């Protein structure tokens with residue numbers, strides 16, 4: 182989960198000459214970095230500072246004192262997977278009404294140009310990229326509640342047409358669905374895939390447009406049209422090929438750490454994981470399989486117990502389910518039946534996806550006997566592993582590949 186620093190007050194700096202300087206957020210950050218209060222990743226570039234601040238900070242002399250307290254409040258950015266957004270396209274520019282008048286050409290006729298078209302608002306899916314913040318890629322937290330397109334330029338005299346406005350983009354993570362009153366408008370499941378939510382208004386006509394044989398001197402010009410308006414719902418469904426499902430503390434996050442470079446939090450208490458995480462398993466032939474780790478389910482999740490079933494939305498598109506069972510508990514097959522039941526309550530289609538059983542915590546006492554009993558009671562493929570010691574993780578990765586290759590792509594929309 183990303184962390185952002187917020188400044189309730191802007192700082193003030195007294196320079197050597199006694200002049201008081203207001204500090205921008207960037208310079209406060211830089212100052213905080215010098216005092217080791219923020220990490221290097223948060224350090225702003227000096228380019229963001231205004232010139233006097235830059236000079237002042239470069240000198241950084243003892244005579245410079247910070248007047249008001251620098252209060253840094255860590256503000257957690259929550260994982261957001263649903264957003265209601267109002268979008269308003271730009272209006273068209275007005276048409277102009279004017280007449281050409283030059284020396285020796287006093288009645289040059291109408292020359293008011295048309296207005297430019299208003300800007301559209303477009304939603305675009307963005308796959309992870311280095312120059313985007315992590316938060317932007319993973320959740321809808323950076324999406325605002327209101328987007329307003331740019332207005333077109335008005336027409337001018339001398340037949341100058343107004344410029345069309347450039348479109349406004351809303352960047353969302355790949356896997357975002359766009360809905361309006363429940364109806365699906367677009368499913369942005371690929372990088373750079375886009376959907377124009379609202380169209381800008383057309384530009385108005387200048388009086389030149391109304392010139393005709395009947396009317397040689399029209400004064401009429403029309404105003405630009407208003408842009409469209411819409412209220413849409415954005416919904417994120419994490420894109421992963423496989424997903425780990427299990428009860429809290431079964432070791433899902435530990436497994437994801439063992440098979441990929443993802444680093445979800447691991448703890449010996451239930452509900453350590455509160456948001457979905459995706460890790461990438463890389464194979465020698467450069468194939469990459471994305472595996473999702475979601476918060477643990479509990480019996481009765483379909484009645485909204487625990488964290489409920491809402492996170493299952495994130496694994497709806499995956500091809501393969503990996504049921505993670507804790508082998509230190511007796512009768513582990515019951516865990517599987519309960520998990521399967523909960524998923525079936527949410528979506529029978531999801532419950533019928535290809536799956537294997539990952540028997541985790543095989544290093545614990547009693548696990549071997551439990552495994553024998555599990556195999557007798559269940560007819561599914563069981564892969565015994567230990568996420569802690571790394572035992573048999575290689576085989577799990579191979580099984581995952583087999584399942585991935587064997588399964589056709591699941592349908593993208595299943596709501």
Ligand SMILES: Nc1nc2c(ncn2[C@@H]2O[C@H](COP(=O)(O)OP(=O)(O)OP(=O)(O)O)[C@@H](O)[C@H]2O)c(=O)[nH]1
Pocket residue numbers: 427428429430431432433434435436446447448449450451452453454455475476477478541542543544545566567568569570
């Ligand atoms: N002995 C042993 N302990 C394990 C193994 N895998 C995970 N654990 C421990 O089990 C505890 C829970 O692990 P997590 O990976 O956080 O479990 P989780 O399923 O992600 O839990 P939630 O996020 O709460 O749903 C941690 O204390 C791990 O160290 C294993 O193979 N062997």
Ligand SMILES: [Mg+2]
Pocket residue numbers: 433434435445446447453454474476
């Ligand atoms: Mg976890």
